[in-house]
Amino acid sequence: MEEFMSKxxxxxxxxxxxxxxxxxxxxxxxxxxxxxxxREQIHHIGTAINVISQGFLMGKDxxxxxxxxxxxxxxxxxxxxxxxxxx
Numbered sequence: 001m002e003e004f005m006s007k008x009x010x011x012x013x014x015x016x017x018x019x020x021x022x023x024x025x026x027x028x029x030x031x032x033x034x035x036x037x038x039r040e041q042i043h044h045i046g047t048a049i050n051v052i053s054q055g056f057l058m059g060k061d062x063x064x065x066x067x068x069x070x071x072x073x074x075x076x077x078x079x080x081x082x083x084x085x086x087x
Contacts, residue, residue, distance in 0.1 A: 012084035015045060016077050024073060042076055043068050046083035053087045062086040 019042050022029075027039045036044060043066070053059040064086075066079040 008084065008087075012081065015042070015080055015084075018042075019073065019077050019080065022073070027073060039068065039071075039076065042080060046080045049083040049087040057087075059086070 022038055028037045030037050046066075050059075050062055054061070062082070064079070064082050066075060068076075071079070
């Protein structure tokens with residue numbers, strides 16, 4: 001379990017570091033018009049953690065959410081941190 005938690009915490013920090021490295025004007029960048037934007041992809045990571053934790057680990061409602069349309073980069077970083085902590 002200790003090794004898993006080490007990797008989990010590393011993943012959390014890496015995800016937040018990547019998010020923080022993206023300039024504010026790049027948050028809606030898409031590699032293709034049909035692809036998720038950077039903002040949407042980061043949100044997707046957090047949502048996947050929550051859904052997997054609720055569905056497979058029998059977790060309760062995490063008690064937090066985010067309005068992606070109005071979220072700042074700081075809001076998104078806070079959301080991701082909470083998702084990792086919940087998972």
